[in-house]
Amino acid sequence: MSETLLKIEQLEVNYGAVRALKNVSLEVKSGEVVALLGANGAGKSTTLRAISGLVKAKSGGITYANQNIARLNPTQIVALGVSHSPEGRRVFPGMTVLENLRLGASQRNDKENIQADIDRMFEMFPILSERKTQTAGTLSGGEQQMLALTRALMNRPKMLLLDEPSLGIAPLIVRQIFATLAELKKTGTTILLVEQNVNIALNLADRAYVLRTGEIVLNGSASELRLNSERVAQAYLGGGIETQDSRAA
C-alpha cells in the first residue's frame, strides 16, 4: 500500500477543439482501489483512455511503475500490465467467449499458463463456462460485462482500469461483479474504477476523485466521502441538489 503505481500530473487531453481534460493530477498507490466519479462528460473515460494510450495527451505526464508511459502505444502499455475494460463492454460480438478470453492474453509471453487462467475465470463466473462456445454477441448485458472484465484480467494486470462496470446491468449482477472486484482487491490488484453509481463505487474504493468538466473538484478517502455525501453531490452537479445516490449513502 505504500509506493505509487500510477501518477498523473497536469494531464491535458483535447478532442479536436474540445478540451476534455485540463490539469488533471491524481495518483494510485499499489494495491489500492481508486474511484473516479463524475457526471456524463466529466472526463472520466478520457482519463482511462489516456492512461491506456487510446488517446494521446496534449500535455502532462503519466507515470506507471516509475516509467513515463504518456508516449507509449496501447500495445506497449498493455504489455506493461495495464488492462483496460472499456465503457460499454466492447466484447468481440462475433467471436466466442473462449476466443474473447484468449485475445485478452494476446500480449502475454507465458502461453502455458493461459488455459489455467481461463479456468480460473470460469470459476469466478461459472455462467461464462456454460457459454464458452457461444458468440459474445448472444450474451446478456451482465454476461458481457463479466466477459469484458475477465478478458481484461487475462492479461494478468498489475493495474486494472475499469470503465463503468455497472452500466445498464441488473442490480443483482452488479452486486455479483462488485463482489468479484472486492475479491480481486484482496489479492492485491490495483484498480482505477470509473463509476456513475457513487454508492457502490465508494463501498469498494479506498479513495475517490470527483471530476467535473475535465477538472478534479474533490478528492478524499472513500469513508470520508461516504459520510459527506452532500459535498460529493455538490462537486458532481455543481449545485446543492441532493441525488438519489447520495441520499442512499
Add this chain to the structure above:
Amino acid sequence: MKYSRLIFALGALLGFTLLVPNILPQYLVRVLIVMGINIILVASLGLSNGFTGVFSLGHVGFMALGAYSSGILTLSVSKKLAYLPDLPGFLAGYNLPFLPATILAGLLCAAVAFLIGIPLMRLSGNYVSVATLGFLVIVNNVLINAETLTRGARTFTGIPDFTTLPWVVAWMVVTLVVLSRIAYSPFGRAMRATREDGIAAQGIGIQVLPTRLIAFTIGAFFAGIGGALYAHYLVSFSPATFYIAMMVTQLTMLVLGGQASLTGATLGVVIVTVLSELLRNLERGFDLGFVKLPAVFGASQIALGLIFILVMVFRPQGLFGDREIKFVESKVERNERPVPDHL
C-alpha cells in the same frame, strides 16, 4: 496417424488431377481450372474482406499485376522481340520458367500491397472500399498506358500455356492450407478482433494497422499467384479482362459462400461456377421429349441474379457465414468456435 487422413486426401486429389484430363472432356477440364483459380482468388480475398473486415475492392488489381508480370517474365525472348520490342534490357534478354515467375508475381503484388496498405489500412468501413477501388482504377490505367511493358489496351498475347489442372490444384491446396493456418492461428484471432471492434482490440494490446496490413499483403500475394495462373491459362488478355466485372464476380462468390469462412469461399466459387455453367447450357434450349424449351439467351444471368437475391434475403451472412467444415480448423481452435446449429 494424425496426418494420415490428410495425406490420403491429398493423394486422392493428386491422382484425380492427373487422371482427369485424360478421361474428362476438355470443356470440363477448363471449367475445373477456372474454378480452382477462382478458389485461390476468392479465398485470399476473404482474408482481408471477411476475416479482417477490410472490404477491399482492389483484389482484381493485384490479380492483374500478377497476370502481367508473370506474362512478361515467361514470354520467350523471340516473342518479346515481336510483341514488346521496347522492353527494358533486363527484362528483354531472358525468360523464366513457370514456377519462379508465378512466385515473383505473387511477391511483387505483396510488395505493392504493403506499400499502398500503409496509408489505406488506416481507413475502415466504406472508406477503405472506395480507396481500394481507386487502386483498381489506377492499376487499370497504368496497364493501358504502360505500352512498352503491356502493349497497352491491345491484347497481350504469346504467353505460354503453362497452366494445367495439376498446377492449379497444387496452388489451390497450398493457398487453402496457408490461409487456414493463418486464419485460425492466434494472429488470425487478432485479425478477427480488429474486424469486430478496433478500439477494443487496441485496448487489449492488438496493433490494428500492422494486423490489417499483414492480412492485406498476404491476400495480395495469393491474388498475384491466381493472376499468374489465369494468365497462363488464357494465354492472351487485355487490361479490360481484369476490371470491374471480374471484381463483382469474385465478390459475389465470396459473399454468397460466407465472407469469414474458407469453406464458404470455396463453396461460393463452386456453386457460382456450376450454376452458371449449367444455366448457360440450359439457355440454349433443350428437348426432354415431352417438353421443348426454346433458346432464351440471357436467361442464365437473370436466374443467377435471382438466386443471389434469394440467398441474401434468407442468409445474409452467406451460406457458411463464419463457419468451417471441421477439416479446416485445428484441433485446439475447434473447441472455441461456435457450435454449428444448422449445418
